[in-house]
Amino acid sequence: MLMDLAALSGLDARDATRLRVLQCIRSQEEISRTDIAQALDSSPATVTSACGALLEAGLIREVERAPSGAVQRGRPRVMLQINGAAFLLAGIKIARHAFLVVIVDFKGDEIGTYALPLAESRMQADALVRRVRTALDAACDHLGVDVAQIAGIALGMPGFINGQTGFMHWSSSVIERNVDFVPLFQVHLPCPTFLDNDANLVAKAEHLFGAGRGLRNFLVVTVEHGVGMGIVLDGKLYRGERGCGAELGHSKVHIDGAVCQCGQRGCLEAYVGDYAMVRDASTGRQTDAPTSIAEILAMARAGDALAHQVLERASEILGVALANLVNLFDPEHIVLARSRPELDPPYPDIMLDALRRNTVQVDAPLPGLTVRNLDKSMWAKGAAAHGIEMLSILKVRERGAVDAA
Template identity: 75%
Template sequence: MTTEFAPPGPLDARDATRLRVLQCIRSAGAISRTDIAQALDSSPATVTSACVALLEAGLIREEQRPPSENVQRGRPRVMLQINGDALAVAGMKVARDAILVMIADFKGDEIGTYVSPLAQSRMSPDQLVQEVRRALDAACAALDMSPDQIAGLSLGMPGFVNGESSFMHWSSSVTERNVNFAPLFRRDLPCPTFLDNDANLVAKAEHLFGAGKGLRNFLVVTIEHGVGMGIVLNGELYRGERGCGAEFGHMKVQFGGALCQCGQRGCLEAYVGDYAMVRDAFTGRQVDAAKTIQDILDAARGGDTLAQEVLDRASQILGVALANLVNLFDPEHIVLARSRPPFDHPYSETLLNALRQNTVQVDAPLPEITVRNLNEMMWAKGATAHGIEMVTLLKLRGEGAEDAA
């Protein structure tokens, strides 16, 4: 089986405008064309043109409402809303022990979730695509759906990924480097499929549904097995020229330092990633060694000196690194997120203190910091949000229409 479609590619000005209008409608719930133009500081003609395209694609719908109480006469107001029934999209996150699946309607409302276990944390590209297909089929069966009902699938994984082309330079989930997944997706999957860095997709979820909703400039930093970051600048996800930007976890913090899983030394995540902290807490121990972050937290609470030192050092290093982000980007907001175990209060406070002490002092408040303990499905929800955006572009361009119907 081979499905004929291609990634949408870079946005042009018309695409960007249509997506901005759609996001404005999504954020408002229901809004008039006039209010969209005011919110986006755009001309009524530009907004009307974008709305016509969205209506013709079936992605939004009109609703007439009577004039407000203060207006006794006049035509009913025409409000625009997202058409949640337009299509369904699947989002997936490749974790170390499972593929997390969420299927949502076009509003982003959850239809259902599914967890597809993985027998191994690293696999070949072909194996990974087969596991994705198995996860999709199982999720659809569990939700009494057909895979043919899925208009698009977005897949998030850790590593250096070009989200515009589905080209993966390196990932801790894949045994090979420099893999073009696009032809593998076309060969084995039943719908348009898009690949991106998992932290980028959490940023997308925060932008559409979470702490970044309505913001133009914010950062999301994820702390898991490794360290990831998503950057939203001027309302758009920033990926870099090669799709490898925002690799916060591989910022160097120590010349010739600890070995990182990427193969280089001195990376931030080689000190604050889960695997690094477990490694450091395990050093020199033969009995009752820490095997997980939760074990380290429990040992620290119990007075274990080495566990406390590992947590304190990681918290301070991460706090200084976050201060560098504030000094570099001056964002409106930073979301600091992890799934499990939850952030431990004493060490998150150590982190925030290091951030405050190392940020350049000006007569203005620091950006707001949200310390979030992610529901694991937030990763898949981010992938779903990305899939919604990509399928939107295909629909508006008249591409993959059969697949996205």
């Protein structure tokens, strides 16, 4: 699991060690104290002390395994696992038309999912947090879970968001700008709640469950209503100084170009985001204007020249944007995750050709590229992964405070 170094800065050396041990255990199905010490290059006494505190806190548990081999002799080997029953968490994706909730245990195993439809795509911050509570209560009721069992909530939302502080500079889901969500969470929600940019959370999910498993340097580009990006460098999520980094959708591709939903002109998502393509494919039409990417595709198949032009231009521009990322980061892999129908030929080839033509040519293959239609649950799973990470930090801090008292 990705662990943000900024989160570690508030821990003393003892608690930081406990957290590293917890993360080491989480990275394995089960592991011995000896193997943890080797993996962390730490002393056996230090690891034993950390494991003792984590066991007392209920975050991990011991299991006995018989010695391997044909002759079963000797004492059983004591292995350590994450205690999934310790806590339940909720990961919530804030989308335009629904809140998708996934409930997981502390190990990350899914209990179930629930979607709460939304009548409006933008709302006041206070109303949004109240709606989050409604979604949480409905999900728990649907899944037969007592809301009091939920120990942490993590929200994924589009926009410029500082994932360490819960401060939102701007989001397409919220009417106001510059909102500190922490006081609202404390008023309306029953447990610690964490907020982050949704594309960052998809990067976490890809690192845990998807194409980023085992990789140290990779990028996730999300394309839906807008365009987002998650950056993993040296195994860690990169956020930027203000927590607002990786906003690929608002990089400029045309000076004084099309209007973006952020209010500026010429942004990438003003050409490749769902709303932009629907807008451009509707230009000049008095009737039968498309309302979705699926309708634009159907019109292009039927020979509509404007629909074809919009798809062709979006594919070209997206390919150039991906090439710029290769030139900037030289990643191991790029995941292009789309919440839209799969594009027909020739549009994927147009994108790939633009990627190849605009990448600096060296005597090495291009990074791997995974193109996937993004399952909405992936967003919520990423939020849940963030919640597990942040709740782990809180529980380790709490244990440290108990020991110091």
